[in-house]
Amino acid sequence: MTADGTSGLASRPWAIVAAHELRSLWLSAKGLTVLFGYTVLLSAMTYLAATNSELNLLDARESIAIIVQVAIGLGTLAALVVSADAISGERERDSLEALLLTPVPRRDLVIGKMLAASTMWLASIIVALPYAYSIAQGPAVGADAVLVLITVGPLVGAALTALGMAFSAVSLSNRVSLAASIGILLVLAAPSQLPAIASRGALGSILVTINPVSAGLKLANTILIDQKTWASQWTLIVSPVVAAILLTVVAVLASRRVRLGGSR
Amino acid sequence: MSSGPAVVCENLEVGYGQMKAVDDVSFSVEVGQVFGLLGPNGAGKTSVVRALTTIIDPSAGSARISGYPLTDPAGVRSVIGVLPESNGYPESITASEYLRYFGRLNGLSATAAITRAASLLTEVGLDGVGGKTIRTFSRGMRQRLGIARALVNRPSVLFLDEPTLGLDPAGREDILSQLTAIALSDGTSVVLCSHLLDDVERVCDRIAILDKGKIVSSGSVADVTARAEVGRVVTITVETADTDRALDVLRDAPAIRSIAATQPGLIEVEVSRPVEDFNSLLDALLRAGVSIRALEPPKTRLNEAFLALTGEKERANDR
Numbered sequence: 001m002t003a004d005g006t007s008g009l010a011s012r013p014w015a016i017v018a019a020h021e022l023r024s025l026w027l028s029a030k031g032l033t034v035l036f037g038y039t040v041l042l043s044a045m046t047y048l049a050a051t052n053s054e055l056n057l058l059d060a061r062e063s064i065a066i067i068v069q070v071a072i073g074l075g076t077l078a079a080l081v082v083s084a085d086a087i088s089g090e091r092e093r094d095s096l097e098a099l100l101l102t103p104v105p106r107r108d109l110v111i112g113k114m115l116a117a118s119t120m121w122l123a124s125i126i127v128a129l130p131y132a133y134s135i136a137q138g139p140a141v142g143a144d145a146v147l148v149l150i151t152v153g154p155l156v157g158a159a160l161t162a163l164g165m166a167f168s169a170v171s172l173s174n175r176v177s178l179a180a181s182i183g184i185l186l187v188l189a190a191p192s193q194l195p196a197i198a199s200r201g202a203l204g205s206i207l208v209t210i211n212p213v214s215a216g217l218k219l220a221n222t223i224l225i226d227q228k229t230w231a232s233q234w235t236l237i238v239s240p241v242v243a244a245i246l247l248t249v250v251a252v253l254a255s256r257r258v259r260l261g262g263s264r
Numbered sequence: 265m266s267s268g269p270a271v272v273c274e275n276l277e278v279g280y281g282q283m284k285a286v287d288d289v290s291f292s293v294e295v296g297q298v299f300g301l302l303g304p305n306g307a308g309k310t311s312v313v314r315a316l317t318t319i320i321d322p323s324a325g326s327a328r329i330s331g332y333p334l335t336d337p338a339g340v341r342s343v344i345g346v347l348p349e350s351n352g353y354p355e356s357i358t359a360s361e362y363l364r365y366f367g368r369l370n371g372l373s374a375t376a377a378i379t380r381a382a383s384l385l386t387e388v389g390l391d392g393v394g395g396k397t398i399r400t401f402s403r404g405m406r407q408r409l410g411i412a413r414a415l416v417n418r419p420s421v422l423f424l425d426e427p428t429l430g431l432d433p434a435g436r437e438d439i440l441s442q443l444t445a446i447a448l449s450d451g452t453s454v455v456l457c458s459h460l461l462d463d464v465e466r467v468c469d470r471i472a473i474l475d476k477g478k479i480v481s482s483g484s485v486a487d488v489t490a491r492a493e494v495g496r497v498v499t500i501t502v503e504t505a506d507t508d509r510a511l512d513v514l515r516d517a518p519a520i521r522s523i524a525a526t527q528p529g530l531i532e533v534e535v536s537r538p539v540e541d542f543n544s545l546l547d548a549l550l551r552a553g554v555s556i557r558a559l560e561p562p563k564t565r566l567n568e569a570f571l572a573l574t575g576e577k578e579r580a581n582d583r
Contacts (some may be wrong), residue, residue: 028356037287079420098413101348102369103341122490260319 017112025082025116029145033159034078034120038110039127046131062138064145065224069192069217071132072153075124076160077185083164084181086110087258096211097260110157110255114165114248117171121157124147144223147230152216159212160185169227169254172261188213209235212243265574266341268331270295270453271316276325278311278477285311287477288325293470300444302459302466304574308477309457310349313423316455317346330420342370342402345414349425349457353398359385359409360394363416370417376469378524384412388442404435409428411442422446425457437461440467461567476575489569497534498542500549501558513552517545529557 025031044229049063087110097107136142164181166179173175189206189222208214219236222228271293278286286308291301315322315328318337332339343467345363353362360381368379385394388408393401401409407427414422424443428436444467448452458464464471465485481488502510509526514533523536535542545547549556 011368011373013369016365024356090352093354094350095354097319097348097467098346099367099369100409101317101341101346102342102366103338103371104369105338192433220506246332257547260314 004068013108013209014111014115016117017104017109020085020118022119025119029125031123034081035123035127037196038074038078041074041086042128042131045054046135046174048096050135053206060160061141061225061227063154064132064141067095067135067219067221068128068145068148068224069131070157071124071128071149072216072220073189075121075128075153076157076207077182078124079117079120079157079161080164080181081178082120083161084168084177085174085188086113086117086165088166088171088177090175091261096258106258107252107255110165110169110251110258113162114251117161117165118158121161123152125153127152138179140228141224148220149221149258151237152213152219154241155237156213156216157245159243159247159262160188160241162244162251165251166254169251170257179202192217196231210239212240215239268328269293270297271299271327271455273312273316273327274325275452276312276315276327278315278320279321279323285334285477286315286322289474289477289479290325291472291473291479291482293453295420295453296447298447298454298456298467298472299349299471299571300464301455301457301474302461302464302471302570303474304459307474307574309474310425310475311477313346313348313455313457315423317341317344317423324522331493334335342417343420344423345409346417347407347414347415347427348428349423351410353406353409355399355415356397358395358397359390359412359551362398362409363412364393366413366416380416384415387415388525389438391532404431404438407431407435407439408442411439416448417503418464419452421453421455422433423455423457426459428458428460428463436463438523443467461570465566466522473570473573480573481569487572489566492530497532498545499558499560499564500533500545500550500556502529502532503557506554507531510549510554513548513554514545519550520545 010101046067049067072208087096090099100106119184127150129146132145136145160181163184167177167180168174171180188211191204208218215236215238219233222233222236223230270289271294273292274290276286276289277284286483289312291299294570301309308467312321315334316327318334318340319322322334327334330343332343333579334340336460357365363381364374364513367380368374374381382391382394385391388411390405390408390412393405398406398409411424411427414424419456427443428439433437433576441459442464443454443456446452470482470484471488472479473488474480481491483491499509507525510531511523511525514520514531523534526532533545535545546556546559
């Protein structure tokens, strides 16, 4: 404890930055607006999947898998947008210089901002849980749906949040940071949209497995639709775990490259 | 950390690719001194400040801020306060929250940060608006908030880059008064970057004029203006009847560049050395019995010296 009663953790620079960023994200319109948009989309998808028998040509299990995948994808996108703006946005708003002038190490700035951005996917998953559980009641795969959300969601979310942060740290322009981050998310998500036959071959299977996004989304399919066991699908969780760790390390290392820019 | 000068900058160079923005710049700032760094746009003032505040790495040279070398950025940042030229704010938080946040980032405890924020808001004249979000602030209020933020860690050296730019006369007056008070009361050294020469002339103890990355003149305002090749016209008003006699005396006087009687009794003389020649002219006229009604000594304003030293006048004419 410090003299004023704050714990050691709360006086760490990254914790101070994270607390400030959390307030900025959730007490301003930004975080709540993104979460509201996410909730509206998820509600619409869930409603269609659960009630509209004419439009819903899917098997009930496929509907649950789609809802879980959409929840993971949109939650990751929301967190990615927030993290990709974290440093490059400060640079564009001319508020980065003041931060860089404090004695706080740049690593702590990046870690604090990354933690705050991570709450975006955390909130998305919390919002998605009742949707996934309620729609899964019928085929009794609710527990699996929730489990997929709380394992795959955080891993993919953490990996992509770190990726956005790394881009934000090194990009001089906010537009470049956002475009690069979203572009990579789309590229990573693309294999999950391939026809099933394309991912059944050896090469297709490897590509899906080493890609953290497609592996995570495929895991949702195999657990929720094909009703495979978690133990038999462990290979699909490896790349999200590795990506989450590796990209977090990359984001922290990218903090060394945080610069103001080249203005005279 | 040090009892020497607050800022010692030696042969500093800053490059952006092939371009040298700062070239062999050296100066020092004593404790409690207000030092003005002047120059036209693109002269390299902001680059000097950014190098001295560890935002960019110099390509050559060295500097010490309150004894801390630039190779110890954490040390330097612990003793400086900076108001950058482009100063953005998080719009959705209050002024008080903003100062508390920066207090915490500068190592203050939560309680100390609250106390410091409140006292700074009072110090810069923002008491009463600390609870308002920054988006409601005028430019002048934002500048004052920026100064408050720069002071949050009780810095020994304060760097202010164009602090009065875009402010109305009352706002400028406010900021300049505050600046002087800070230097006088706390012994804080101030490095003031500006191209508003009236401001600099008013508050700075010493100045350096920067042009194309190099210091072209430095010293006190009086020294710099005296060294500039301007302001050497002495205007003498004599009795109308004494005009011819005065002209005869002046024609024989040494070191006179030109003489012109613009109207009876009013003579303009261009001298070579402002102070010495002015005295000798006066002496010669009095010895010749010329009745002098008025005599205006050669006066050089800083802006004239600035224009002459930086070649801005010629550049403007070329444009």
